[in-house]
Amino acid sequence: MSYEVFARKYRPQTFDDIVGQTHVTRTLKNAVEQNRLAHAYLFVGPRGTGKTSTARILAKALNCIHGPTVRPCGKCDNCREIAGGNSLDVIELDAASNRGIDDVRELRDNVRYVPAKGRFKIYIIDEVHMLTKEAANALLKTLEEPPKHVIFCLATTEPEKLPITILSRCQRFDLHRIATNLIAQQLHSIATKEKLTLAAAAAHAIARGAEGGMRDAESMLDQLVAFCGEKIEEADVLNVFGFTSQQMVADFVGRILRGETADALALLHEQCEAGKDMMKLMSDTIAYLRDLLVFKVKPDALSDEPSTETRA
Numbered sequence: 001m002s003y004e005v006f007a008r009k010y011r012p013q014t015f016d017d018i019v020g021q022t023h024v025t026r027t028l029k030n031a032v033e034q035n036r037l038a039h040a041y042l043f044v045g046p047r048g049t050g051k052t053s054t055a056r057i058l059a060k061a062l063n064c065i066h067g068p069t070v071r072p073c074g075k076c077d078n079c080r081e082i083a084g085g086n087s088l089d090v091i092e093l094d095a096a097s098n099r100g101i102d103d104v105r106e107l108r109d110n111v112r113y114v115p116a117k118g119r120f121k122i123y124i125i126d127e128v129h130m131l132t133k134e135a136a137n138a139l140l141k142t143l144e145e146p147p148k149h150v151i152f153c154l155a156t157t158e159p160e161k162l163p164i165t166i167l168s169r170c171q172r173f174d175l176h177r178i179a180t181n182l183i184a185q186q187l188h189s190i191a192t193k194e195k196l197t198l199a200a201a202a203a204h205a206i207a208r209g210a211e212g213g214m215r216d217a218e219s220m221l222d223q224l225v226a227f228c229g230e231k232i233e234e235a236d237v238l239n240v241f242g243f244t245s246q247q248m249v250a251d252f253v254g255r256i257l258r259g260e261t262a263d264a265l266a267l268l269h270e271q272c273e274a275g276k277d278m279m280k281l282m283s284d285t286i287a288y289l290r291d292l293l294v295f296k297v298k299p300d301a302l303s304d305e306p307s308t309e310t311r312a
């Protein structure tokens with residue numbers, strides 16, 4: 001069997017598989033259970049946080065032969081076709097590459113035909129803010145009066161670029177950056193299934209580097225396996241991606257706070273010479289200073305935050 005990247009192999013298949021977005025999945029599950037579906041949903045959030053995965057799972061929940069159900073079986077033809085991206089009733093359009101009026105017209109002509117096999121036709125339009133103005137207007141016409149068998153799932157990283165007329169016709173869900181510890185947990189779970197030895201500090205370093213995106217974290221793990229095989233240590237992560245260790249960031253901040261400017265500059269120089277990512281070092285430093293401030297004001301506040309680890 002050919003190699004399948006982790007982000008694809010471990011793509012969430014049920015609402016419960018989606019990490020860190022229970023505020024979204026709970027609402028959608030209720031909507032499916034109570035049969036209170038909107039005609040158009042808008043999923044907003046940074047890249048790799050689960051927008052199109054959520055849309056596909058909703059499609060399975062609605063079109064599974066045992067459905068509508070909040071637990072699509074994953075085994076029937078409909079479920080498998082949707083997961084494989086070849087269901088006739090789930091039409092995915094990437095608005096980044098198909099952004100013109102003709103693409104939306106084709107979609108509009110297609111909308112009126114009843115579903116081939118499932119109960120609903122689900123249109124998933126990714127990066128919907130990329131549509132041209134004319135295309136967005138054409139889409140709006142369809143959103144205003146969609147046939148009963150049609151559900152739109154729009155996804156975007158930049159909702160502020162969408163016309164208000166489209167926004168106002170969608171039920172909006174905001175997906176959040178995923179907390180570092182949740183990403184680390186998912187990486188450990190993949191590592192176990194793949195029989196990899198992933199050090200805890202390594203998982204956290206990847207998770208911090210992914211900045212809330214699960215897909216990025218999983219791609220980084222792919223890259224690490226290619227680079228160092230089955231055993232992954234924190235040092236490997238720092239080397240491969242040019243990250244600076246937490247300890248180094250703490251040293252750097254310590255030197256600044258003690259007024260040891262020359263030493264702080266020397267450390268920066270070393271890191272730069274070692275090929276470290278200076279932008280990442282800067283954002284790590286800001287995050288560390290912010291944690292110090294919070295700690296000073298309310299020492300127990302940091303442990304309440306899902307995204308920060310306790311730092312020695």
Ligand SMILES: [Zn+2]
Nearest residue numbers: 064073076079
């Ligand atoms: Zn099914």
